[in-house]
Amino acid sequence: xxxxxxxxxxxxxxxxxxxxxxxxxxxASEKVSLPFVMGVLSDLSGKSEKEKKEMPDRDFTDVTMDxxxxxxxxxxxxxxxxxxxxxxxxxxxxxxxxxxxMADFTPGKVAENVPATAKLLEARRELSDLLAxxxxxxxxxxxxxxxxxxxxxxxxxxxxSKARAAEAE
Numbered sequence: 517x518x519x520x521x522x523x524x525x526x527x528x529x530x531x532x533x534x535x536x537x538x539x540x541x542x543x544a545s546e547k548v549s550l551p552f553v554m555g556v557l558s559d560l561s562g563k564s565e566k567e568k569k570e571m572p573d574r575d576f577t578d579v580t581m582d583x584x585x586x587x588x589x590x591x592x593x594x595x596x597x598x599x600x601x602x603x604x605x606x607x608x609x610x611x612x613x614x615x616x617x618m619a620d621f622t623p624g625k626v627a628e629n630v631p632a633t634a635k636l637l638e639a640r641r642e643l644s645d646l647l648a649x650x651x652x653x654x655x656x657x658x659x660x661x662x663x664x665x666x667x668x669x670x671x672x673x674x675x676x677s678k679a680r681a682a683e684a685e
Contacts (some may be wrong), residue, residue, distance in 0.1 A: 561591045564614075587615050603632050603672065636676075639669050 533552035538545050555576050560569065579587050583655045594614045601609040615621060620629075625665050628632040663670065 523557070560593055562593045563596045564594045566592050585617055592616060601632070603636070629631045634670065635669065638662070639673060643673075 533554055535550040536547055537550075539548050540546075554581055559568075579586060592614055594612070596610075596612045598608040598610055603609075609630075609632055611630055613620070613626060619625055624637070627637045642659060642663060646663075
């Protein structure tokens, strides 16, 4: 026996919003209940490198709290742009970010995915590790030597330190 889509939705996914209205049929009053189903049509992928179907060929995707991670991974949203290079002050820098999970939106993950800031983030981690090693451990000297071997990194860290000191005044 064929079922209407309204009965199918009621049985499988009860709506959270209930709309009821009264209908007069041949003088008899009857209450009719409509399920509230909403569809959003949007291109959330940005500049994704994954191939997209043409608009008439696309289907609705049921996105819930449980499958949101898989949905995001399937569309692979991407942002690619140029921005002013505030690190060295020279020209523009290319930024290309692909977001496969919500964690990719955190500042640390964004910094890891931009090569120029990834180096600074790694240096910051190493300096943080250095503080932990300073408890009389032998590895502390090795970490200091590796930091001193990169003069460009030291210049960048020194400039950042001066900028922070100037802001504090």
